[in-house]
Amino acid sequence: MAQDENTRTETSMESINSLLQLMESHGAIRFYAKKLAPNDNSKNQFYLGGGFSALHTIPHGSLYVDDSNIAKGKTSRTKADVTFYWVDQNGRYLAPNAQLILYPEYPEVRMSGLLKGCRHAPSNVIASRDEGRTLFLGITPNGDVLGYAATPDDPLSKELYALTSNNINVSSVLIELFTPDKKQNTRVLLLEALKEICEKNWIASQKLGKDGVITPYSARNGGGYTLEAELGISPNGNSEPDYLGWEIKQYGVNDFRSFKPKSPVTLMTPEPTGGFYCDNGVPDFLRRFGYPDKSGKVDRINFGGIYTIGRTYHADTGLRLILDGYDQQSGKITDMAGCIGLETQAGEIAASWSFNGMLDHWNRKHAQAAYIPSLFRTPPPEYAFGCQVLLCEETDFLLFLKAIANGTISYDPAIKMEKASSPKPVTKRRSQFRIKHDNLINLYYKHETVDLK
Numbered sequence: 073m074a075q076d077e078n079t080r081t082e083t084s085m086e087s088i089n090s091l092l093q094l095m096e097s098h099g100a101i102r103f104y105a106k107k108l109a110p111n112d113n114s115k116n117q118f119y120l121g122g123g124f125s126a127l128h129t130i131p132h133g134s135l136y137v138d139d140s141n142i143a144k145g146k147t148s149r150t151k152a153d154v155t156f157y158w159v160d161q162n163g164r165y166l167a168p169n170a171q172l173i174l175y176p177e178y179p180e181v182r183m184s185g186l187l188k189g190c191r192h193a194p195s196n197v198i199a200s201r202d203e204g205r206t207l208f209l210g211i212t213p214n215g216d217v218l219g220y221a222a223t224p225d226d227p228l229s230k231e232l233y234a235l236t237s238n239n240i241n242v243s244s245v246l247i248e249l250f251t252p253d254k255k256q257n258t259r260v261l262l263l264e265a266l267k268e269i270c271e272k273n274w275i276a277s278q279k280l281g282k283d284g285v286i287t288p289y290s291a292r293n294g295g296g297y298t299l300e301a302e303l304g305i306s307p308n309g310n311s312e313p314d315y316l317g318w319e320i321k322q323y324g325v326n327d328f329r330s331f332k333p334k335s336p337v338t339l340m341t342p343e344p345t346g347g348f349y350c351d352n353g354v355p356d357f358l359r360r361f362g363y364p365d366k367s368g369k370v371d372r373i374n375f376g377g378i379y380t381i382g383r384t385y386h387a388d389t390g391l392r393l394i395l396d397g398y399d400q401q402s403g404k405i406t407d408m409a410g411c412i413g414l415e416t417q418a419g420e421i422a423a424s425w426s427f428n429g430m431l432d433h434w435n436r437k438h439a440q441a442a443y444i445p446s447l448f449r450t451p452p453p454e455y456a457f458g459c460q461v462l463l464c465e466e467t468d469f470l471l472f473l474k475a476i477a478n479g480t481i482s483y484d485p486a487i488k489m490e491k492a493s494s495p496k497p498v499t500k501r502r503s504q505f506r507i508k509h510d511n512l513i514n515l516y517y518k519h520e521t522v523d524l525k
Contacts, residue, residue, distance in 0.1 A: 083251040085220070087249060088231050091208055092251045095218050098164055100119030100158075100210030104129065104246040105232050106496075108205040114198050117173065117182040118207070121245045123468040124174065125517075126181040129246055130154060131174050131215035137409060148406040150174040150428060156186060157216045158193050159210075164218065165192035176405035186219065197221040206232050209246070231329040258316040259463070262442060265315070269302045270459045277453035280306045290453055295322045295446045298455045319441040323509060324448060328458045331445050336506040339472075339481065339515075342425055342433050343503060346411060353465065354499045358489045361389045361422055371494070375487040379414065382478045391415060391422050393476075393483055398427075400477040400512035403470060414474060414483070423503075431469040440465050443512065459524040464516040471515050480514065481507045 086090040092103050112118045120126035132152035139148035156170030169185035187193045197205055204224030209217055222228040250257065269275070278286050280301040289297055299322045300307065303315050314320040324334040344350055349357045350472070358373045364401035365372040375384045379393035384390065396408015405427060413424035445458035475481040486502040511518045 081285075085228055088228055088249065089210075089252060089412065091220055091228060091513070092210070092249060094161065094210075095159060096251065097212030098159060098218055099212040099214070099216065100218050101213060102211040103249040103251070104209045104211075105249055106207045106209070106246055107232070108207055110201040110203065112205075112207075113201055113310060116197070117184040118186070119245065120181045120183055122178065122180050123470050124179065124435060125466060125468045126246075127152075127172070127431070127435040127469075128467070129210060129211075130172060130183065130209075131217060135174075135432050137428070145358050148408070150176075152432075154183065154217055155215060156219060157217045158186075158190060159220055160192075165190055167193060167219075169426075170217070176408055179404055184514075194221040194399045197223055199281075204229055204233070208249075227379075230429065248469050250284070254364070256360055258318065258440075262316055262318050263461070263522060265303060266442070266457070266461055267459075269299065269457050269525050272302075273453040274456050275302065277455060280304065282306050292453075294453060295324060295448065296320075299444060299446070299457060317440055319439075320444070322440060322444045322446045322457065325445045325458070328445065328447065331458065333371055333445075333459055333509040336482075336484070336508050337443065337512060338506050339482075340428060340433060340437060341502055341504050343501065344445050345422035345426045345429045346424035347413065347421040353499060354487070355489060355492075357422070357496055358487065358492070358499070361391060362390045362487070362489070365488075369490075371490065373489045373492045373493050377485070379483040379485075381477055382479055385417055390417060395477055397475070398473050398477060403474055405470070405473070412483075413491075425503075427469075427473075430472070434467070434469050434472050438464075438467050438515070441467075441516075461524060462512065462519065463522055464512060464519045466517040467515055468517070471517075473505065475515060476483045476512070480504055480511045 085094065095103065120130065132154050135152045136152050137148050142190050152168040152172045154172055154413055155363045156167045157164040158167060167186050167190040167328060168184065169188040171185050173182050173184055175182065187195055187198055198221055202224055206222045206229040208228065209443065210219040211217060266287050277289045277298050278301045279289040279297040280286050284306065286301050297307065300314065303320065305314050305320070321337060323337050325331050326334065347477060358375055362375040365374050379386060379391065381393050381395060383392060391414040394415045396413060397405060397407030399406050408436055409428055411424040411426050412430065414422040416422055433485040443462040445460060447456045484504045484506045486504065488500050490498045
């Protein structure tokens, strides 16, 4: 609903619930509040917490490097646009310059641009340095962020400050709020769904197609597809979480007594964003750095091996894994234009993954993750899923980089090219970053093993 640009209704909401209902009417499904410090104002930006964990709470566009102020003697900054609207009882109003700004030297994330270009913004609240102000946020499924600012005397601010820790769930410096009809959060709903799957015992290997139809799946890697099909997840290859905001990962075990994993867990499979791989294409990359299939398959070139920081150049490919732009001693990013890379002995980058791209992918995909054990038997191919579920929350890309730097995470690719000598070779790309199951908890600030029985 539009409103005259020169007027703005300043009437306060009656309660937090009434505000959440208003935001809900505009499509919001998650809600947060931030107690504003004096430095949280239009001049100093809004502090969203140490590290980069805020990136998985506030939806944003792709990360990019803004170097427009370098000529003024300032450093470049990594930023991301935010689709932000101020809301009140009369409508919602776009703040076209809203953005997130990353400060790796601290490290921290801040939000800015909430007033510029929006005549209906609550300027009197945001520009103030008064203690006791509150910023309320609503998040919609399509990534819009709704905002409402309250003065210290506003009933909403007073109500928020009166809430006890039993009523709220704190995520970074943001306080998560729930409407009365949403007492069951996504964690509860996820565990209920996984319990039903666990109680089914053996389930035929299957895959849910994009058309919503479940079909039998005979390949050996059907565990993840089968679990996703049971949860109603269709493989789509995007970087969003799988189920109710949770990334779902299954891992094979030999039995449900020891729950010992058969192999490392694949965290993500991002394609390189730079280096020879991107400049010249996958076929030429394989011809230069790959090797003939070791099992004797004719006219096939593979690129595999395990690459870990600190290891020497791989015997088959002549490459090693490096980190450029990260200081292991301080645990900080020194250059946001840096990358994870594969390097030749001559110093050439064969393939690389930019920090911006990896950070964006990691925080979107792994803010909340559930790891579920599985058993396999055949014939016919079937899977059973265990009742011991590892839930991990509150991650940060800096934890990911720390694990890369200390060798906990390895690059373990499975890239191949068949019909290599033909005019139309067939390539299969899978760039895997993997970790041993026992080390998963080091990637999160919060974790818990839940027994579904």
